[in-house]
Amino acid sequence: MYTDDDLKAALDAGAIDRINYLSLAEFLAARLALRGTTAPAAAAAAVPVRRFDLTHLLWYAGALIVMAAMTIFTTTAFNALGGGALIITGLFYAFAFGAFGNALWRSPETRTPGGLALTVAVAMVPMIIYGIQDALDLWRFAQGKPGEYKAFFPYIHGSWIYMELATVAAAALVMRFRPFPFLLMPAGIALWFFSMDIVVWLAHFDTVATRANVSVLFGLATIAAAWAVDLKARDKGDYAFWLHIFGIMTFWGGLTAQDSKGEIGPLLYCLINVGLLLFAVYMNRRVYAVFGTIGVATYLGHLAAQVFRDFLAFSFVLTLIGVGVIALGIWYNKNRDRFARWLDASLPAGLRRLRPH
Incomplete structure (x- = not known):
């Protein structure tokens, strides 16, 4: 009888690659199912x-x-x-959906709607915190009243940060007892908003360049947190999905907003986006490839508009490059498994351990 640790140890040691790890786990799980035996954790976790x-x-x-x-x-x-009314409404929704979700969570068949109901409860936290600040006139301890509650979503303001921090804390608390990946969606949005509002909180540093730099740093921190979650809990579910999305959105947005003079800055921007394409393969996360592709396209647009605007052949050369990229994609699709095995075999042991399975 094999165990979860046995398969993972073989993977980490390089005895099998990730493709074989998943295939073996699936085969053994199906074989045990035919025998009427419960599959061990590795099969259930891997597939x-x-x-x-x-x-x-x-x-x-x-x-x-x-x-x-x-x-x-x-x-x-x-x-x-x-x-006051916002507090009552928010608390009613939070407790009602929290109780409903907790009841549904107890049954495996209704665990998904249960987790979604708990997510709705967490999403009420900004309303509750706003209501408390408004009812007790606590805006003087922030940066003044930022407007109506609905302005929380489209407008940047330093007074929103209490709502954002409370939402992250609430999501973390619920995740502790009811682990459900979608709970990180409101937390990810709150962190994204926080990365913009914290700059306004530090009003004397509020410049476009500062906002861009803070977004880059916050995005990197969120990506690192998502990576850590992947390494710890990827086999139990995709808990880091939303963290990856909002992490790369924040990082890429700040990177794109950088004010670069000359051609060195845009070239570095392109190289970083190419790095995102490679990072997507390493992390098995397509979202990085999406933003990397958009970034490379943005750089090519810069070349067309600024550098080669008087160069007749540029459009034709770019067309050939596009066709080449399509051909590369076709080749990769046909050789995906072979490439994955080569990558697993070529990576140093340390990087292989850091790669989410």
């Missing part, structure tokens, strides 16, 4: 059943509609109710 059908679509759509109704789609009349 999670991911099914997203109409039922799941309805669950997620319903949860997102409720969250949107109490956040970005709140009306002027609703916001005019005042801080």
Whole structure:
């Protein structure tokens, strides 16, 4: 009988690559299922059943509609109710959906809608904190009243940071007892907002360059946190998905907003985006490839508009490059498994251990 540790040890030692690790786990799990034996943790962890059908679509759509109704789609009349009413409404929603989600969580068949209900409860935290600040007139301890509650989403203001920090804390607390990957979605949004609002909090440092630099640093920190979550809990579920998304959004946005003079800066920008493409392969995260591709395209647009605007052949050369990239993609798609085995065999042991499985 093999164990989860046996397969992982073989993977870390280089005896098998990641493709063989997944294939072996799937084969052994199916073999044990035919025998009527429960598959050990390795098989279940390595080959999670991911099914997203109409039922799941309805669950997620319903949860997102409720969250949107109490956040970005709140009306002027609703916001005019005042801080006390917002506290009561937020607490009612939080406790109602929290209790509902906790009840659903107890059954494996309804764990997904249970986790979504808990996510709705966490999404009420900004409303509750805003209501407390407004009802007790605590804006004097921030940077003044930032406007109505619905302004939290489109506008940057230093007074929002309490709402953002409370949302992250609430998501972390619920994750501690009810681990559900989608709970990190509101936390990721809150961290993204925080990276912009904290610069305004430090008002005397509020410049475009400062905002861009802070976004880069915050994005890198979020990506590092997502990486750590991957290494710790990837086999149990994709808990880092939203952290990766908001991390690269923050990092890439700050990087793109940098004011570069000359051609060295744009070239470095392009090279960093090429690095994101390689990082996507290493991390097995397509989101980095998406932003890396957009970044490279942005640099090519800069070349067309500024550097080679009077060069007739540039468009034709760029066309050939595009065709070459497509051909490279076709080759990679046909040789994906071989490339993965080569990468696992070529990486030093230290980097192989740091690569999420």
